Amino acid sequence: MSKLLNGLKRGIITENPILVLVLGMCPTLATTSSMATAVGMGVAATIVLICSNIFVSLLRKIIPDKVRIAAYIVVIATFVTIVEMALHAFVPSLYDALGLFLPLIVVNCIILGRAEAYASKNNVLDSAIDGLSMGIGFTFSLLIVATIRELLGGGTLFAGSWFGIESEGITVFSKPALMMSLVPGGFLTLGFVLGMAQFLRTRSAKKKEEKEADSQ
Amino acid sequence: MSIFEIFVLAFTAIIAENFVLSQFLGCCPFLGVSKKVETANGMGMAVTFVMALASLFTYFGQQLLVKINAEYLQTILFILIIAALVQFVEMFLQKMVPALYESLGIYLPLITTNCAVLGVAILNVQKESGLFESVLYGAFSGVGFWLAIVLLAGVRERIDTNDCPACYKGFPLTLTAAALIALAFSGLSGIKL
Numbered sequence: 001m002s003k004l005l006n007g008l009k010r011g012i013i014t015e016n017p018i019l020v021l022v023l024g025m026c027p028t029l030a031t032t033s034s035m036a037t038a039v040g041m042g043v044a045a046t047i048v049l050i051c052s053n054i055f056v057s058l059l060r061k062i063i064p065d066k067v068r069i070a071a072y073i074v075v076i077a078t079f080v081t082i083v084e085m086a087l088h089a090f091v092p093s094l095y096d097a098l099g100l101f102l103p104l105i106v107v108n109c110i111i112l113g114r115a116e117a118y119a120s121k122n123n124v125l126d127s128a129i130d131g132l133s134m135g136i137g138f139t140f141s142l143l144i145v146a147t148i149r150e151l152l153g154g155g156t157l158f159a160g161s162w163f164g165i166e167s168e169g170i171t172v173f174s175k176p177a178l179m180m181s182l183v184p185g186g187f188l189t190l191g192f193v194l195g196m197a198q199f200l201r202t203r204s205a206k207k208k209e210e211k212e213a214d215s216q
Numbered sequence: 217m218s219i220f221e222i223f224v225l226a227f228t229a230i231i232a233e234n235f236v237l238s239q240f241l242g243c244c245p246f247l248g249v250s251k252k253v254e255t256a257n258g259m260g261m262a263v264t265f266v267m268a269l270a271s272l273f274t275y276f277g278q279q280l281l282v283k284i285n286a287e288y289l290q291t292i293l294f295i296l297i298i299a300a301l302v303q304f305v306e307m308f309l310q311k312m313v314p315a316l317y318e319s320l321g322i323y324l325p326l327i328t329t330n331c332a333v334l335g336v337a338i339l340n341v342q343k344e345s346g347l348f349e350s351v352l353y354g355a356f357s358g359v360g361f362w363l364a365i366v367l368l369a370g371v372r373e374r375i376d377t378n379d380c381p382a383c384y385k386g387f388p389l390t391l392t393a394a395a396l397i398a399l400a401f402s403g404l405s406g407i408k409l
Contacts (some may be wrong), residue, residue, distance in 0.1 A: 009345040023244075026243045026331045029240045038299050050283040070296070074292060074296070075297075100335060104288075106295050106334065107328075109326075112329060156317055183237060183238050183239075183402060184402055185251065188391070191384075191392040192388070194391065195381075198385075202383060
């Protein structure tokens, strides 16, 4: 249990894949124009991340060192194909909304990065926990960016199709700035969110230093 | 294909529907390798080359998959083809252009995980384009990426020493610059020739 909590803390705060490590920019920018697609992307990537972490960890003593990256990519591509087919069959609306970015989960640096940096060195349970917490951290950051973009770009919150269930959402205002849900808004919002994360990080580091200086 | 059609394809892929600036494909190297114009230039060149070659080889790969009725293996086959190609380009550069090889460093193997390359391969299949059209689209999209990354590198070189809030240094500032470039390009989006 404490392992899980530690993992979650790492995934969401100290080693958040997007806000701290700045990996996986493409899906972060492309699927965050609405909260529904952001969560869909987050969940799909989390499933792939957990499965690939488990498999890479199981195979870590069999895969030769020289071809490990290629082997990891094949493992990841297999799970992406499975998730893609499952979504196509059961949640076609999400499949259409994610479009090209669903097969492109294969080249999401976060998944390959975790396979290389964590799953290839740790046991199966730890790797599964790491996959889950990194996935939650990824989904959480997507959701932050998507909330800002949907609010400013569409004037709504929670609108769209959530895993096949249509939702009207809350209309906050009626004349939104469409640019925020297009490409420039994506870059701008992510820049702002990363800037805020950096600000909070330096502030908490400074506070810690002051506390240590006080206690001496 | 007539000359006019080729021109339309080039205009669409490079400017109106630029891969990075209007489709969010290839953002990782776009943000990661754009510190200096020189490296950005090399990266753009290498990516363009790989994208054109990848379009060529994945076209034949797709034909093979259709023949043996195994289209569901598309993602796996494509990523393997791209990984092999990147390995080849890496060996070629190491032998022939060692200076560029050194300056690209870690980012060279990362072309494998550049979503623009896999993206163009999948888009070619979705659009059901022929061999010649696929390769041209791959090359032009690569040029689009090249243009975007060199533009961003040019901006970043100039704002590198400027004053800005401490928390905005690095990635946030780069992303804001990218937003302004994308804003300029979005004025041209939607043009149909």
